[in-house]
Amino acid sequence: MLRNGFKRGKNILFFTPYYLQSRGNATTAKRIEQGMQLAGWNVLVFAYEEEEWTEEWQRRFEEVDLYHVLHLRRFASWLMRHKLNLTKPYVLTSGGTDVNEDLKDPAAALLIKSVADESCAITVFSEDGKEKIAAVFPELAERVHVIAQSIWLPEANNRSNTTIISGYPSFLLPAGLRPVKDVFYLWEAMVELRKTYTTLSFTIIGANLDNTIYQEVKKRSENVEWFHYLGEIPLNDMTPIYKQCDIVINTSLSEGQPTSILEAMYVGKPVIARRIPGNESIIQHTKNGLLFNSTDEFLIEVKTLLNYPKKRERIVRAGQDYIQTHHQLEQEVSLYSKVYKHCIEKAQKPEVKVET
Numbered sequence: 001m002l003r004n005g006f007k008r009g010k011n012i013l014f015f016t017p018y019y020l021q022s023r024g025n026a027t028t029a030k031r032i033e034q035g036m037q038l039a040g041w042n043v044l045v046f047a048y049e050e051e052e053w054t055e056e057w058q059r060r061f062e063e064v065d066l067y068h069v070l071h072l073r074r075f076a077s078w079l080m081r082h083k084l085n086l087t088k089p090y091v092l093t094s095g096g097t098d099v100n101e102d103l104k105d106p107a108a109a110l111l112i113k114s115v116a117d118e119s120c121a122i123t124v125f126s127e128d129g130k131e132k133i134a135a136v137f138p139e140l141a142e143r144v145h146v147i148a149q150s151i152w153l154p155e156a157n158n159r160s161n162t163t164i165i166s167g168y169p170s171f172l173l174p175a176g177l178r179p180v181k182d183v184f185y186l187w188e189a190m191v192e193l194r195k196t197y198t199t200l201s202f203t204i205i206g207a208n209l210d211n212t213i214y215q216e217v218k219k220r221s222e223n224v225e226w227f228h229y230l231g232e233i234p235l236n237d238m239t240p241i242y243k244q245c246d247i248v249i250n251t252s253l254s255e256g257q258p259t260s261i262l263e264a265m266y267v268g269k270p271v272i273a274r275r276i277p278g279n280e281s282i283i284q285h286t287k288n289g290l291l292f293n294s295t296d297e298f299l300i301e302v303k304t305l306l307n308y309p310k311k312r313e314r315i316v317r318a319g320q321d322y323i324q325t326h327h328q329l330e331q332e333v334s335l336y337s338k339v340y341k342h343c344i345e346k347a348q349k350p351e352v353k354v355e356t
Contacts, residue, residue: 076114185251
């Protein structure tokens, strides 16, 4: 007998490290949950770094048809602590850091392999992610599928008419405070720009994930009038904030495929991002955005945007066109649905193959 709300062959338990905290993994989980629900799947979400595993979750774990897991290394570690036996087919989705950083650590790579070996499919956001997994685990290459992230910005809440960001030019860096985001990489460049643009402002939005970095952010925001830290902002409050800034930046040392860049393009803001594979999976330099390798290059690209409005407009339009073509929720949902169906059918018919 199926429980109320369950659909035969359509029940997914989605494991995400974060759901409550405003982080990239939470955005990904909520977007996939929403999209798959609309496509007719029954999706239950368990945030394994935030919630306690209970008898009720164990019961649901045993009743669903498939598990979908976000972030390979984090989940493998959690699974080891809880000693759960994955009795249903499962799909793994890279969160970015697990492929870009954890695979470099032999111990972390071994932990990832412990959960990847028995997976039905592994999804990544870009070809670069697929190549990195195949380089370390060539025997898993055939089960890796590229499914680009889509754009999903819920309707705005109460910030629609509130001025959060002021100044010109105003730079916005959406990033949680942790070392990989390298949030002060462009600090000296901002100081240099301020000499010419005396009303410049620099704002960081993101969760406090590292106390050392947070203390430095707090210190600078208290002592520098043009620098601001707004902390966590709910996703459905982000659209009006994007609209208030002039340029969105990304300074990360590594990324899977940053949703902040996709969101900025969707809203119609130019993006200048560090030249790393995750950012390059979205940005075609000088076409739909700008990339930099150094602070000097960043300064050149900023001045290009500010001094040549027609070029800025062309980049913005190209960014919006790119999102419409390559990062629609319907596309992402369709590809995940194919993977889900393949894995559920494969559990009954091992010879079934999937094409995405």
